[in-house]
Amino acid sequence: MLISQFLILGAILFCIGVYGVIARKNAVLVLMSIELILNSVNINLLAFALRNGSADGHTFALYIIAVAAAEVGVGLAMVLLIYRNRRSIGLDELSEMRG
Amino acid sequence: MMFAASEVLAPLRGGWFLENAWLAPVVPTIGFALIVLIGKRLPKKGSEIGVLSMLVSLVLASGAAWQWIQRVGAANEEQFVAPVVRTWTWWQAGGMQFTIGQHIDGLTVVVLFVVAFISTLVQIYSLEYLRGDRRYTHFFAALTLFSAGMLAMVIAEDMILFLLGWEIMGLCSFMLIGHWWEDGANSRAALKAFFTVRTGDVGLLVGISMLFFAANDWTTTNLGLSGFSIRGISAWALSGEPNSTVILVAAFALFIAAIGKSGQFPLHTWLPDAMAGPTPVSSLLHSSTMVVAGVFLVARLYPVFFTGLDILGPSSNVIMVIAAITIVIAAALAFVQTDIKRVLAYSTVSQLGYMMLGLGAGAWLPAVFHIFTHAFFKACLFLCAGSISHSASHHSFDMKKDMGGLRKHMPITFASWTVSTLALCGVFPFSGFFSKDEIIDNVGANGYTFFMVVGLGGAFLTAAYMTRATYLTFFGQARGASAGEHDTHDAHDMHGAHDAHSSHDTHDTKHDSPHESGILITAPIAILAVLAIFSGLFNATPFGESWEYMKKWVEPRAVVVVQPSAGGPGAALVLSLPEAESGYGDSPCGKETPVDGICYAPQVNHAKFKWSKALLSLALVFAGIAISWLLSAAFYGRRDPRLVGLTQRNGVARAGYRLLANKYYLDDLYERGVVRAVVGPMAQGAYWFNQKVLDGILHGIARVARVVALVVYRDIDQRVVDGAVNASGELAQSAGTTVQPIQSGRVGHYGALLFATAAVVALVFVILNT
Numbered sequence: 126m127l128i129s130q131f132l133i134l135g136a137i138l139f140c141i142g143v144y145g146v147i148a149r150k151n152a153v154l155v156l157m158s159i160e161l162i163l164n165s166v167n168i169n170l171l172a173f174a175l176r177n178g179s180a181d182g183h184t185f186a187l188y189i190i191a192v193a194a195a196e197v198g199v200g201l202a203m204v205l206l207i208y209r210n211r212r213s214i215g216l217d218e219l220s221e222m223r224g
Numbered sequence: 225m226m227f228a229a230s231e232v233l234a235p236l237r238g239g240w241f242l243e244n245a246w247l248a249p250v251v252p253t254i255g256f257a258l259i260v261l262i263g264k265r266l267p268k269k270g271s272e273i274g275v276l277s278m279l280v281s282l283v284l285a286s287g288a289a290w291q292w293i294q295r296v297g298a299a300n301e302e303q304f305v306a307p308v309v310r311t312w313t314w315w316q317a318g319g320m321q322f323t324i325g326q327h328i329d330g331l332t333v334v335v336l337f338v339v340a341f342i343s344t345l346v347q348i349y350s351l352e353y354l355r356g357d358r359r360y361t362h363f364f365a366a367l368t369l370f371s372a373g374m375l376a377m378v379i380a381e382d383m384i385l386f387l388l389g390w391e392i393m394g395l396c397s398f399m400l401i402g403h404w405w406e407d408g409a410n411s412r413a414a415l416k417a418f419f420t421v422r423t424g425d426v427g428l429l430v431g432i433s434m435l436f437f438a439a440n441d442w443t444t445t446n447l448g449l450s451g452f453s454i455r456g457i458s459a460w461a462l463s464g465e466p467n468s469t470v471i472l473v474a475a476f477a478l479f480i481a482a483i484g485k486s487g488q489f490p491l492h493t494w495l496p497d498a499m500a501g502p503t504p505v506s507s508l509l510h511s512s513t514m515v516v517a518g519v520f521l522v523a524r525l526y527p528v529f530f531t532g533l534d535i536l537g538p539s540s541n542v543i544m545v546i547a548a549i550t551i552v553i554a555a556a557l558a559f560v561q562t563d564i565k566r567v568l569a570y571s572t573v574s575q576l577g578y579m580m581l582g583l584g585a586g587a588w589l590p591a592v593f594h595i596f597t598h599a600f601f602k603a604c605l606f607l608c609a610g611s612i613s614h615s616a617s618h619h620s621f622d623m624k625k626d627m628g629g630l631r632k633h634m635p636i637t638f639a640s641w642t643v644s645t646l647a648l649c650g651v652f653p654f655s656g657f658f659s660k661d662e663i664i665d666n667v668g669a670n671g672y673t674f675f676m677v678v679g680l681g682g683a684f685l686t687a688a689y690m691t692r693a694t695y696l697t698f699f700g701q702a703r704g705a706s707a708g709e710h711d712t713h714d715a716h717d718m719h720g721a722h723d724a725h726s727s728h729d730t731h732d733t734k735h736d737s738p739h740e741s742g743i744l745i746t747a748p749i750a751i752l753a754v755l756a757i758f759s760g761l762f763n764a765t766p767f768g769e770s771w772e773y774m775k776k777w778v779e780p781r782a783v784v785v786v787q788p789s790a791g792g793p794g795a796a797l798v799l800s801l802p803e804a805e806s807g808y809g810d811s812p813c814g815k816e817t818p819v820d821g822i823c824y825a826p827q828v829n830h831a832k833f834k835w836s837k838a839l840l841s842l843a844l845v846f847a848g849i850a851i852s853w854l855l856s857a858a859f860y861g862r863r864d865p866r867l868v869g870l871t872q873r874n875g876v877a878r879a880g881y882r883l884l885a886n887k888y889y890l891d892d893l894y895e896r897g898v899v900r901a902v903v904g905p906m907a908q909g910a911y912w913f914n915q916k917v918l919d920g921i922l923h924g925i926a927r928v929a930r931v932v933a934l935v936v937y938r939d940i941d942q943r944v945v946d947g948a949v950n951a952s953g954e955l956a957q958s959a960g961t962t963v964q965p966i967q968s969g970r971v972g973h974y975g976a977l978l979f980a981t982a983a984v985v986a987l988v989f990v991i992l993n994t
Contacts, residue, residue, distance in 0.1 A: 146975040155971065180320060220969030 131172035138165035152207065152214040156200045163193045237295045241287030242308040246326040248284040248336060249375035249389070252277045252343075252368045259365040271351055274364035278344040278371060285340040285375075289333040296330070296777050304785045304824065305329070307455070311381055325381035327454055330778035331523060331592060335378045335516070338599045342512040343371035345748035349607055350504040352744035353614055357502075363403060367508070370396035374513040378520065382452040383432045386524075390428065390485070393514050394421050400509070401501040413500035420494035424484015428521075431478035435528065438470045446822070454524060455824060461527035462813060462823040468532075475532030478521060479543060486518025487573045488580060489550040496557075496569040499621075503610030506565055510572040511603035516595055519579045523592055526583070530826040536586040536670060543584030544667075548678040550577030555685035559692065560884040562624045564609045567693045571648065572602055574682060578663050581675060586828045587666035589779045593763050594659035596774070600759050601644040601656060604752035608641040611745050612697065616738035623693065624860075629702035633738040636746045638698050640753035645694055647756040649687040649845050652838075655760030661841055662765060662831075669831030683841055687848030695856035702738070765833040780825035782813040 138161050145158025167186045174182020208214050255277030263270020292308075299305050311325030347367060354363055373396060377389025402414030432452070439460040440451030446463075449456035461471060482488070487495035495515065499506055509515060522529055522543070533541040554573035561567045575598050582591030612627065613619050616634060620626040631638040647654035650661060660683065668676035740746065763774035813823035966977065 143975075143979050147972050147979065150972070155975075183315075216971045219971065 128172050128176050131168055131175075135165040135168040135172070138162075138168065150215050150217045152204045152216050153201075155216060156197060156204070159200075160193055160197065163189055236303075236306060237291075237298045238308065239287075239291035239294065241284060242291045242295065242328055243310060245284060245288040245308070245328045245332075245336065245379055246310065248281045248288070248340060249372045249379060251280045251284070252372035252375065256365050256369040256372060259361060259368060263361040263365060268351075269364075270361040271347070271364045274368045275344070275347045275351070277368060278340065278347050281371070281375060282337075282340040282344045285333070285336040288328060289337045292328065292330065292333045293777055302781065302783060304781050304783045306785075307332070309381055309455070314384075321450065322384055322452070323382060323450065324385050326379045327381040328379065329780060331520075331780075332378055334592065334596055334774070334778050335512075335520060336375060338596055339371060339374050339378060339512045342599055342603045342752075343367075343508060345751060346504045346508045346603065346607070349507075349610070349745055349748045350502075352742050353504055353610055354502060359403065363400070363502070366396050366399045366403075367505070370400060370508065370513060374517065377517060380454070382450065382454060383435070383457070384452050386454070386521075387428060387432060390481075390517060390521075391425070393517060394418065394425065397421070397498070397505075397509060397514055400505040401498045403502055403505065404500075407500075410500040413494075413497040417494040417498045420491055421484045424481045424491055424518075427477040427480030427484070431474050431481065434470065434474040434477065438466060438474065457525060458527040458824050459822040461525075461531045462826060466531065471528060471532040473532075475529045476542065478525060478528065479533075479546075482518030482521050482580075483546060484518070485521070486515050486576045486580065487550075488518070488546050488576065489553060492550065492554060492573045495573055496561075496566050499563065499565040499569055503565065503606060503613065506569070507603045507606035507610065510569065510606060512599040515572060515576055516599070519576060519583065519591065519595060522580070522583045523588065523595075526588060527824070527826055529583070530586075533584075535584060535826075536828070540672060540675065541584055543580055544672065544675050547577045547580035547584055548675055550574065551581065551678060551682040552685070555682055555689060557884055558685075558689040560881060563621045564612070564623045564627070564693060564697060565606070565621050567623075567689060568602070568605050568609060571605075571686065571690065574686065575602070575648070578660060578679065578682065581667060581679060582663040585663075585667040585672050585675060586670050587663050587831075588828050589763070589775055589830070590659060590662035590666050592778060593774050594663060596762070597647070597655040597659045597756075597759050600752050601647040601654075601756035604640055604644040604749055604756050605648065607745070607749045607752065608637050608644070611637045611741040611749060614745065615741040623696040625703060627697045627703065628700045629698070630738055631698040634740045636740055636750060640749045640756075641694065641698070643753045644756045645690045647760075649690055649849065650683055650841065651845060652842060653757070653760075655756055655758065657838075657842075658760035658764055658766075661838055662763070664841060665833065665837055666831045668837070670829070680841055680844055684844045684848040687845040688852035691849045691852035692856050695853060696860060700857075700860055766835070766838065775830070782823065782825045782827035784813065784821040784823055 142158045142161035142165060145161065146155055149155050149158060167189055170182040170186050170189070172182075174180065174186075204214055207219070211218070255273050259270040259273050263273065266272065295308075296305050307327050307329035309325060309327050311323040313321055314324040315322040347364070350363065350367065354360055357363060370393060373389045373392030375389070376392065377386050380386035380389060398414050398418040401417050402411045405411040405414070435457050436451035438451070439457050442460050442463065442465050443449045443451050443453060443456030447453075447456055447459060451457070451460075460466060484491045495510075498509060501509070529535060529543065533543060535541060535543070551574050554570045554577065558567050558570035558574070561570065575594070579591045579594050579598075582588070582594065609621065612630060612634065613621050616627070616630055643654065647656040650656045660679075664676055664679035664683070667679055761771065764771040813825065813827045966973075968974075
């Protein structure tokens with residue numbers, strides 16, 4: 126099996142995710158980009174697990190999926206609260222934390 | 225495994241539809257994806273994709289059913305007709321392999337057909353019923369996925385796919401019940417349905433895992449199948465191999481899942497609340513999908529329950545007890561409802577109790593047949609209720625306030641309702657008679673006399689509450705919205721978000737008086753009504769052996785199979801033992817350990833039909849109709865002073881009414897009792913622990929710490945540390961001023977920095993490693 130194809134797919138997804146996190150202003154899209162990054166990691170884990178013939182990678186991937194679900198839950202709750210307070214989810218408008 | 229020196233039977237007949245029945249759930253799933261992606265841009269807002277995909281599914285399901293009938297017909301009389309199985313590897317990790325596939329047998333094709341058929345009709349009905357709804361596209365997407373989930377569960381070859389379909393349905397029911405979520409009551413009902421069903425779902429997970437770990441070794445060695453495979457589990461359960469405790473606990477866990485999904489006592493409370501969804505959803509949910517899933521689970525893994533719970537044994541088992549309680553309490557609750565859909569909801573709960581009772585008492589085939597007939601007449605009744613609210617009562621479902629005297633205005637709806645009601649009550653030529661009477665008859669014939677009496681009592685109650693609902697809806701004086709009153713419209717408008725109707729001009733002008741609904745609504749109702757009359761003829765035991773088609777086509781033959789079928793057409797090398805023909809006790813399947821082979825289905829016996837028994841139940845039904853009619857006419861029609869206000873005057877009547885009106889206080893028990901009983905003591909215990917134990921320890925530590933701290937403060941802190949701190953503080957301040965611009969407060973900048981750092985670190989690693 127050509128493991129490099131999986132890795133390339135993972136790398137592409139990772140890059141798209143990083144681009145989204147940095148360049149997007151919509152908080153929901155940033156959360157989605159984080160999901161992409163997590164899933165690119167999943168693909169890498171699965172690819173290596175397939176090559177090594179062990180179930181460990183699958184287990185880790187399942188954990189990551191669970192953690193990602195929790196993370197999105199918390200993230201969306203925060204986005205919802207921000208929206209309620211400011212009527213906007215544009216991240217560029219949120220700069221109260223400036224040092 | 226060994227071959228007896230006997231003839232190898234001719235290969236079984238296959239067919240394209242049988243081998244490709246897996247397309248039936250796949251097509252609606254693709255339809256769902258298309259509706260979500262491009263539905264809003266289509267001229268009909270995605271509904272055409274929904275209807276089309278369900279039609280394709282219906283064609284596939286009908287083809288599969290037809291070819292299955294051919295397959296059974298061409299097989300030898302006593303041959304085990306092997307299911308058409310195809311599997312694919314879904315997921316492989318380490319030594320584990322998870323397959324996904326189809327398992328097409330009699331039970332599958334009958335439920336597959338019913339689900340596809342009713343889903344198609346309900347979607348056509350929804351075209352008109354939900355016209356102008358603000359989430360029209362979303363509704364069709366969820367409805368299509370809902371059907372896809374049920375279809376996937378029905379064809380599942382293994383418990384993994386089964387679980388997948390089961391959970392998809394749970395999710396879609398949540399979305400559909402809460403379709404008009406702007407109204408708080410609706411979203412609460414959706415949550416209640418979801419959480420109550422989830423309570424039971426835990427049982428499914430536990431049951432599947434237990435069966436896998438218990439059966440996997442046996443199935444892998446003897447059959448080459450995994451412990452998730454339904455065939456494997458069935459054969460294992462009947463092999464005499466399983467430990468009786470393990471299989472008892474597994475069967476019990478699975479039954480808890482069935483209780484939750486099929487609305488059996490004590491988890492039935494979500495079903496009536498699920499009426500908050502649009503009527504087509506109620507119709508689909510209550511007739512063929514979702515609630516039938518629990519019954520289907522028991523029917524599908526019947527060998528597990530048969531062995532685990534000792535069905536057909538000398539004593540009654542948990543399935544029958546739960547089912548009997550459900551039949552009676554749900555039927556009693558139906559009497560105090562004013563909402564027409566809630567009457568039907570409790571009726572569904574009660575009818576599901578009949579199916580469970582049949583399964584628990586060893587009447588497998590009558591129970592499955594009741595799934596078949598019940599689906600048609602219950603779907604029809606719900607669609608009639610929707611038609612009334614759509615065209616006559618301004619979206620109200622209140623029988624007492626807004627209905628009455630509708631029979632003249634809505635002839636088609638009235639005729640269909642009447643036919644379906646008679647079918648539900650079990651009046652002779654209609655379909656319900658053949659299935660319900662079979663269940664009651666078989667329960668009695670298997671020796672459970674008490675449960676037979678419960679079934680007969682339930683039939684009496686069914687006839688009575690349906691007559692009350694019919695009287696209130698279609699007879700007597702027109703009231704409220706049906707009489708053309710508009711002022712009360714807003715007060716009890718169930719559909720808070722159904723406002724888009726006002727933009728629909730032609731519809732609005734017709735709102736003034738009750739009228740018959742349009743063709744898109746009446747056509748599905750009429751088709752279902754026709755089936756409510758005739759579907760009973762598929763297993764008309766009163767007319768003799770030759771009419772028992774269902775028995776021939778659907779019931780798996782309980783014969784010892786020498787070589788497990790490898791699946792696919794013609795792969796079944798099957799041998800039947802001659803003594804497997806007669807009833808329970810003589811057969812090796814189910815009660816004895818099969819020698820030289822395996823069993824896939826336990827032997828159950830069939831009661832001989834007797835007109836005397838049928839006449840008894842018919843007499844009860846007619847008595848129920850007559851008594852209820854007279855009481856309804858006196859109470860609601862003439863307002864007889866002896867009856868009106870009886871619940872206020874008579875203590876017993878009042879107590880009974882209050883018990884029923886409060887649904888046996890089960891909701892209170894769950895929401896206050898259970899929650900308080902669990903949360904209250906937990907909070908108190910935590911508080912006590914906090915005050916006494918933790919605080920005590922803390923106080924002790926604090927005293928010691930205080931002494932130490934004083935010493936430390938004088939000598940170390942003031943002199944040594946402060947000097948260092950001041951120096952580092954100055955350093956930090958200057959550093960902070962330098963990097964302050966980095967703290968821009970913008971998340972994007974932080975992300976960029978983070979990834980840039982990660983990239984640098986990665987680069988360093990690469991350089992170091994090469």
